[in-house]
Structures are given as C-alpha cells and as structure tokens.
Amino acid sequence: MRYEVDFLVVGSGIAGLSFALKVAPYGKVCILTKGAADEGSTRYAQGGIAAVMYDSDSFDKHIHDTLVAGDGICDREVVEMTIREAPDRIRELVQYGVNFDRDSSGGHFDLHREGGHSEFRILHHKDNTGEEIERGLLEAARSHPNIEIKERQFAIDIITQHHLGQRVTKHTPGIECYGVYALDCDTNRIDTYLAKVTLLATGGMGNVYSTTTTPVISTGDGVAMVHRARGVLSDLEFMQFHPTSLYNPAEKPAFLITEAMRGAGAVLKDRDGREFMQKYDKRLSLAPRDIVARAIDNEMKLSGKDYLYLDARGIGKKHLIEGFPTIYAKCLSIGIDITRDMIPIRPAAHYQCGGIKVDRNGESSIKYLYAAGECSCTGLHGGNRLASNSLLEAVVYAHNAAMDAIESVKGVPFKNEVPDWNAEGMVLNEEMVLITQTKRELQEIMWNYVGIVRSDLRLQRAFDRLNLIFRETEDLYNRSVLTEPLSELRNLIACAYLIIKMARARRENVGLHYSLDLIEKKV
Ligand SMILES: Cc1cc2nc3c(=O)[nH]c(=O)nc-3n(C[C@H](O)[C@H](O)[C@H](O)COP(=O)(O)OP(=O)(O)OC[C@H]3O[C@@H](n4cnc5c(N)ncnc54)[C@H](O)[C@@H]3O)c2cc1C
Numbered sequence: 001m002r003y004e005v006d007f008l009v010v011g012s013g014i015a016g017l018s019f020a021l022k023v024a025p026y027g028k029v030c031i032l033t034k035g036a037a038d039e040g041s042t043r044y045a046q047g048g049i050a051a052v053m054y055d056s057d058s059f060d061k062h063i064h065d066t067l068v069a070g071d072g073i074c075d076r077e078v079v080e081m082t083i084r085e086a087p088d089r090i091r092e093l094v095q096y097g098v099n100f101d102r103d104s105s106g107g108h109f110d111l112h113r114e115g116g117h118s119e120f121r122i123l124h125h126k127d128n129t130g131e132e133i134e135r136g137l138l139e140a141a142r143s144h145p146n147i148e149i150k151e152r153q154f155a156i157d158i159i160t161q162h163h164l165g166q167r168v169t170k171h172t173p174g175i176e177c178y179g180v181y182a183l184d185c186d187t188n189r190i191d192t193y194l195a196k197v198t199l200l201a202t203g204g205m206g207n208v209y210s211t212t213t214t215p216v217i218s219t220g221d222g223v224a225m226v227h228r229a230r231g232v233l234s235d236l237e238f239m240q241f242h243p244t245s246l247y248n249p250a251e252k253p254a255f256l257i258t259e260a261m262r263g264a265g266a267v268l269k270d271r272d273g274r275e276f277m278q279k280y281d282k283r284l285s286l287a288p289r290d291i292v293a294r295a296i297d298n299e300m301k302l303s304g305k306d307y308l309y310l311d312a313r314g315i316g317k318k319h320l321i322e323g324f325p326t327i328y329a330k331c332l333s334i335g336i337d338i339t340r341d342m343i344p345i346r347p348a349a350h351y352q353c354g355g356i357k358v359d360r361n362g363e364s365s366i367k368y369l370y371a372a373g374e375c376s377c378t379g380l381h382g383g384n385r386l387a388s389n390s391l392l393e394a395v396v397y398a399h400n401a402a403m404d405a406i407e408s409v410k411g412v413p414f415k416n417e418v419p420d421w422n423a424e425g426m427v428l429n430e431e432m433v434l435i436t437q438t439k440r441e442l443q444e445i446m447w448n449y450v451g452i453v454r455s456d457l458r459l460q461r462a463f464d465r466l467n468l469i470f471r472e473t474e475d476l477y478n479r480s481v482l483t484e485p486l487s488e489l490r491n492l493i494a495c496a497y498l499i500i501k502m503a504r505a506r507r508e509n510v511g512l513h514y515s516l517d518l519i520e521k522k523v
Contacts, residue, residue, distance in 0.1 A: 001191045004414050005030040007405065008179055008195030010155045010222065013040035014130075015373025015394040016201035017137035021096065022402030023197075024146040027409060030193065031141070032153040032182055034484070035217050038134050041203050041374060042391070044215060045130025046258040046326065047114055048100075048122040049093075049395075050388040051086035054108065057119040059083050066389060069116045069288050070382025071511040078379040081360065082389075082396045089395040090123060098136035100125055114259040114387040116288040122388045127258055127326045133391065152185040154484050155221065158198065158229050158369060159418055170230040177229070177369035178415035185484055190421035196412040197368050197405045200225070200356060201398070204374040205495045206253070207488075209349035209451070210443035213245050213256045222375035224491035226356045227498060232365035234377045235354025236495070237503040238512040240385055241452050242350035243268075243292040246343065247307035248334055254348040255330055257310055259387050262286055264323065266312035268296065269342060271305050290384050290512045293347045297452045300346065309342035347452060351390060353381040353512065354502070362401025368412065370405060372397040383511015426481040434476060435485045438469055439492065445469075446496055450503060455516040459504050466496055 006027030009016045020029045031037075052062050062083045067074050094100070100123040101110040112122040125132035141147050159178040162168040168175055179195040202222030206214030227233060244262075245254035262268075262285045270276050280295040281287035287295075296308055312320060317339040321328050324338075331338045356364050356371040358378055364371050373394040380393050449462035470493050477490055509518045 001189070002194065002420065003030065003191065004194045006196050006409055008032070008193055008198045009201060010180060010199065011040065011201030011203060011373070011375075012037045012138070012149060013042035013201060013203055013373060013394070014133055014137065014391055015398045016199065017141050018395050018398035019199050019201065019372060019402050020141055020147050021137065021144065022399060023405055024144045026406045027146070027196075029147045031147065031149045032155055032180070032193070033149065033151055034154040034185070034221075035152065037149050037151055038138055039215060039217055040134075041130070041214050041218060043131045043134040044213070044253070044256065045133070045391060046127045046256060047260045047388050048112060048124030048129040049090065049133075049391040050117065050121050050386070051090045051123060051392060052083065052121055053087055053090065053111070053123070057121050061118050062121060065116055065118050066380070066386045067382070069384050069386035071384055072382070073510060074382030075379025078360065082378075082380050082393060085396045085399070086392055089392070089399060093133065093136065093395065096136050096140045098133050100129075112260045113263045115262060115286050115292070116386050122260065124260070127260065127324045130391070153191075154183040154185055154487060155180045155202070155225065156183055156190065156482065156487055157181050158225050158366070159192070159415070160229050160366065162229070163418055168230050172230065174367060175230060175365070176367040178418050181421050183482060183484060183487065188481070188483070190423065190482065192418060192420050194414045194416070194418060196409045196414065197370065199401060199405070200369065200371045200375055201373045202375045204352045205492070206349045206352070208443065208446050208492050208496050208499065209239075210440075210447040211245065211254050211346070212349040213242055213254050214350065215253050219488040219491050220352070220375075220495035221488070221491045222371060223355055223498070224494035226364065226366070226369075226371075227494050229366060231369070232357040233355065233498060234357040235502070236352065236498045237506050238353035238381070238383055239349055239499065240289060240351040240353060240512055241293040241347040243289055243296050243347050244310050244345040245348035246331065247346045256348075256350070257327060257343060257345055258324070259289070261310065261312055261315070261324060261327065264319065265315045266310050267314070268292070269309045269311050270299055271303060271308060273309070273311075273342070288384060289387065290514070293452050294514060296345075296347055307344040307346045310345045311342045312338050313340065313342070351385055353377070353383070353385050358397070360400060361404035362397045363404060368408065370401040372401050383513065423481060427479065428481045432485070435489050438473060439489050442466070442469055442492055442496055446499070450496070450500055453514055453516060454503060456504075459500055463500050463504075466493065466500065469493060470497065
C-alpha cells in the first residue's frame with residue numbers, strides 16, 4: 001500500500017506525540033508506532049521532568065548543574081535555550097491535560113530534587129510521571145481530527161535518493177528524506193509512506209545491553225536508519241547506566257529505582273550493610289549517575305557480588321508508601337518490604353545521550369528529516385545527562401522541530417517516483433533461534449566489553465566479535481523476508497558498531513566514557 005501524509009511521525013512517546021499535536025493544525029499527521037501506542041520509555045519514567053518554575057530557583061543554577069553533569073562538553077547555547085524554554089513547555093503539557101503533583105495548598109507544583117541538581121526542581125506525578133505524561137498526550141492526540149495513530153507499524157528505512165537508484169554516500173550533499181518504508185506487523189506487508197516532512201522519535205537503544213531499564217522496543221531503530229541513510233550521528237559512546245535498577249535477574253526490562261529515592265534520603269550500602277560512597281565522591285549517594293554507577297560497578301567487582309543495596313528505611317514508612325507507591329508495590333510483589341528491608345540493586349543501561357545529530361530546530365543532516373527525544377543528539381547532555389533533563393529535551397525539541405517543520409512543509413511535493421519495497425526472491429526464515437541467540441550474544445558482548453568501564457583491549461575484542469555477528473546477520477537478511485525481530489537485530493548490531501566506533505575514537509575519559517587506558521589522561 002502507498003500512503004501520502006504531510007507530517008509523518010515515527011514513534012508515539014513524549015517526543016512524537018508532542019510534535020504531532022503541534023503540527024496537526026497545519027496538515028495531515030500520521031504516527032507510526034511499532035507496538036501499542038503507549039509502549040516506550042516515556043511511560044516508564046518515574047522521577048519527573050526538570051524545570052525552573054519559581055524564584056526560589058534560577059535558570060543559571062539549572063544551566064550550571066546541566067553543564068557540570070555534562071562534564072564540560074555540552075553545547076552551552078543549547079543548554080541555555082532548553083532550560084529557558086522549559087517553563088513554557090511545562091505549561092503546555094498541563095494544557096494538554098497532564099497532571100503534575102501540587103503542594104498541600106494545591107497552588108504550587110510539588111518539586112522533587114534528584115542527583116546532580118542543586119535545587120528542588122523536578123515536576124512529577126507521584127513516582128509514575130511518564131505514565132501520566134503518556135496518558136495525557138495520547139488522549140489529546142487521539143481526539144485530534146488530523147492525527148492518525150497506526151499501531152504495529154514498524155519503520156524499516158527512511159527513503160532517500162538511494163531508493164531512486166542514485167549512489168548516496170556520507171559525502172553526498174543534499175540527501176533528502178521522502179518518507180519511510182514500514183512493515184505492517186500483522187500482515188507482514190511492507191508499505192510505502194510518502195511524507196513532506198518526517199520526524200524520527202524512536203527512543204533509545206538500551207537493548208544493545210543485556211541489562212537495561214528500557215522497554216523491549218528500545219532497539220535504536222531511528223539511529224540505525226539514519227546510519228544506513230548516511231546521515232550524521234554523534235556522541236553514541238555516552239551510554240548512561242542507571243546505578244540503581246532492582247536486582248531481579250529474570251525480569252526484562254529491569255525495574256528502575258528512581259534517583260528521587262536517594263534525593264529523599266536513601267543511601268547505598270555494600271552487602272555487609274556498610275556505606276561506601278565516601279570512598280568515591282563527597283556528594284556521597286547524591287553524586288551524578290556516572291560516578292555512582294562506576295562506584296557500584298567497582299564495589300561489585302571487588303566483592304565478586306552481583307548486587308548491592310539501597311537502604312531507604314530512613315525515609316520513613318509513611319513517606320515511602322505515599323511518595324513511592326509504585327516502587328513500594330513492586331518490591332513487595334517480590335517479597336521485599338522497603339520500609340523494613342534494604343533493596344537489592346545493580347546498574348543497568350538506561351539512557352543514550354547521543355544519537356541523530358540535529359540543529360537547534362531539530363533538523364538532521366538529511367533534508368526534511370527531523371529527530372527529537374532520545375534518538376536525537378542536541379548537545380544538551382554533553383558527556384552525561386542530568387537526571388530528568390531528557391523528558392524536558394524531548395518537549396523542547398519537539399516544539400522547535402514542529403515550528404520549523406510547519407514552515408518547511410510548504411511547497412514540498414510528494415516524491416511520487418519512489419518505488420515500492422522489493423521483496424522478490426526472499427524466503428521466510430524459519431530459524432528464529434538464529435535471531436534470538438545472536439541478539440543474546442550481542443547483548444552479552446556489549447555488557448562485558450563496552451559497559452561502564454572500558455579499555456582498548458575490551459573494545460577491540462567487542463569489535464572483532466561483532467564483525468562475525470554482523471556478517472552472519474547480513475547474510476540472513478539478504479535471503480530472508482523481513483520480519484520485526486530480524487530488523488531489530490540488524491538495528492541493534494548497527495548501534496553496537498557505532499557505540500564501539502565512537503568509544504574507540506574518544507581518547508579521553510569524559511562524562512560517561514571511561515576507559516582504563518585513559519585514566520592518567522584525565523585532566
Ligand atoms: C525506566 C525509565 C525511567 C526514566 N525516568 C526518567 C525521568 O524520570 N525523567 C526523564 O527526564 N527521563 C527519564 N527516562 C528517560 C525518558 O523516559 C526517555 O528518554 C524518553 O521518554 C524518551 O522519549 P521518546 O519519545 O524519545 O521515546 P519513547 O518514549 O521510548 O518512544 C519511542 C517510540 O518509538 C516507537 N518506535 C521505535 N522504533 C520504531 C520503529 N522502527 N517503527 C515504528 N515505531 C518505532 C516506539 O514504539 C515508541 O512509540 C527514563 C527512562 C526509563 C527507561
């Protein structure tokens with residue numbers, strides 16, 4: 001089937017939905033999403049969204065905290081713009097119907113504080129902020145007459161001059177996007193979506209690693225598509241590992257224990273119940289994520305244990321049950337009463353700071369192609385994302401991209417000469433085990449050699465192992481009918497390759513990139 005839409009959006013998390021709502025008055029919008037519409041990292045976000053809402057805080061402080069977390073390599077102008085725009089975007093979320101908790105008078109927002117923040121500035125909805133944001137935005141989008149949401153539609157590749165038979169390399173000037181090819185997961189048919197403007201809002205790539213807090217849909221599809229289309233990507237060596245995911249080995253994704261809990265007074269302890277953060281940073285359990293994750297990784301390696309503890313008992317029973325109801329209920333469901341027991345935790349891949357390189361308007365290096373949310377790289381996070389700045393970045397850049405796209409959509413024709421997908425000669429691959437097993441292998445390689453602590457040798461080993469997996473999978477791809485699992489596997493391999501490549505190129509320890517071979521070079 002062929003479809004024509006003014007604005008094509010791939011992804012229905014906070015970034016895709018925010019963009020769609022903004023452009024909808026100006027044309028027909030189609031949102032493709034590979035699972036259920038509400039499935040994505042957005043709905044798992046617990047802590048909240050950072051913004052300076054009152055005089056007790058200041059833009060300068062939030063800017064400073066963001067720059068410090070980013071370890072000196074944020075784009076300062078982007079940081080300033082994002083943080084100054086934040087209050088307007090928060091007010092819009094409220095207008096769309098999102099509820100943030102308010103203080104007991106019901107007037108001011110109730111603000112939390114998280115690691116790396118010098119002030120209380122995290123707007124939240126209990127400890128399930130993302131679920132509330134997703135609910136509010138999805139309801140608004142579903143009731144808009146110009147927005148169509150199509151579930152179980154898997155975008156495979158963005159369409160460029162390459163699909164018109166032209167040779168496209170990363171040096172080709174003026175690469176353009178004409179839409180996407182997408183797999184209908186129910187019929188296995190590949191459809192052509194022609195669009196005047198396309199936004200990728202495909203989220204993160206946490207599933208490159210064996211332990212991750214991100215949902216199974218986070219397979220780096222947008223990044224891999226842009227890589228194949230020869231677009232510019234950046235900063236992928238900066239994968240953020242959340243220090244505290246609940247240790248419950250059989251569970252995927254790993255359940256997150258929000259940083260807000262440490263903000264409220266929970267402390268990290270070793271298996272003997274002793275605090276250890278004093279050995280690593282004077283901010284103790286409230287040090288930025290990269291420092292805390294490395295400290296936990298080191299303690300686990302020294303002791304040979306596969307989890308440590310977060311002790312939240314000092315927060316008090318009432319505050320724990322009322323302030324962290326989701327975590328309380330989750331832990332209780334596996335026999336841990338957090339008002340009495342310490343919580344077993346370990347780090348997990350959590351957030352990709354890098355991605356599709358975009359300018360201030362959210363436009364990628366490919367014309368008519370925008371990106372927003374976790375799949376993009378704006379320069380806000382630098383070497384490390386400050387907690388709760390990612391939902392903020394997603395709404396700010398969805399807004400900027402929408403404003404720009406509303407202008408650039410004018411006068412752009414559909415590229416009708418784009419051919420349909422050619423699946424001739426392909427056979428259905430019955431060997432599912434090849435895909436599932438390869439995925440597992442890939443995730444283990446990345447966890448073991450390209451994780452929190454790296455070295456030249458580990459990166460080389462990962463690269464060599466990956467090469468074999470890449471060749472085997474491309475061979476499978478070249479003779480098989482395309483399916484969602486195969487496409488995801490190819491995308492994960494592409495993302496892993498890019499992470500390793502960028503990690504090898506980064507010759508200093510900065511932010512989240514930490515190599516044993518570069519320790520002495522740290523200034
Ligand atoms: C457990 C957890 C807690 C977090 N807590 C916080 C927090 O408190 N504060 C904060 O700021 N950030 C937090 N984050 C990070 C934040 O939630 C994410 O960065 C953000 O929600 C990403 O939004 P998004 O719109 O970019 O992508 P997502 O919400 O991940 O949405 C991606 C969308 O793209 C679709 N998609 C992907 N690939 C394809 C494809 N090939 N074809 C079609 N559709 C596709 C998916 O189906 C989905 O709809 C947390 C993340 C996790 C995992």
